[in-house]
Amino acid sequence: MRQALISAVAESGTPDVWFNPDMTTQEATEIFVKNVKPYLNVTRTCNAAYPGSSSDKYCAYENSPFKGYISLFLTDGTVWYVSVNRPGCYAEWYYPYKLCAADGGGLVVDINGKRGKNEWGYDIFNFYLTSESSLGQYLWPEGNTRITNGNQAQFPRDCRWDVPSGRLGKACTAWVLTNENMDYFYCPEKLGWNKAHSCKDD
Secondary structure (H helix, E strand, C coil): CHHHHHHHHHHHCCHHHCCCCCCCHHHHHHHHHHHHHHHCCEEEEEECCCCCCCCHHHHCCCCCCCCCCEEEEECCCCEEEEECCCCCCEEECCEEEEEEECCCCEEEEECCCCCCCCCECCCEEEEEEECCHHHCCCEEECCCCCCCCCCCCCCCCCCCCCCCCCCCCHHHHHHHHHHCCCHHHCCHHHECCCCECCCCCC
């Protein structure tokens, strides 16, 4: 998805010029999919964003929280759920960067589709969409250290499974990408951006 976004930006400009504040989430999400889909190996697209869609039951697994998202099924078995819920791409006091899809929306990847646990931090990981490449080529993994105040999910607080929170497991994405482990399942009290980065660390 990251490379697809880079290619889409080269063709159509940065995400903040794709949308405008008057768009609905559905309209903005469809534009996003239109721009990035040519650069992905998509086998099936499900637009479950429309209430009552006849394809709703095929777009997400049973009891999935992403039934209001557009689903992109890729040839490698992953599924991307997309919802551009901030088409104005605006910044707020706790988001000094322009975010086009954040709380209540974003880009969610299920790395093994319907198989597996289908749970945050196991096989489902969340990204925000930004118009600023400095945040990581337009995809911002949740739990990133750039925002540490306000309403942003934080690691380790919102990734720890032994301390339930309203965002249980959602802030694991940045940790997995940076440290290439899921040791938060085994030694959560030991880990942190300024602490150990794996259970093996002294």
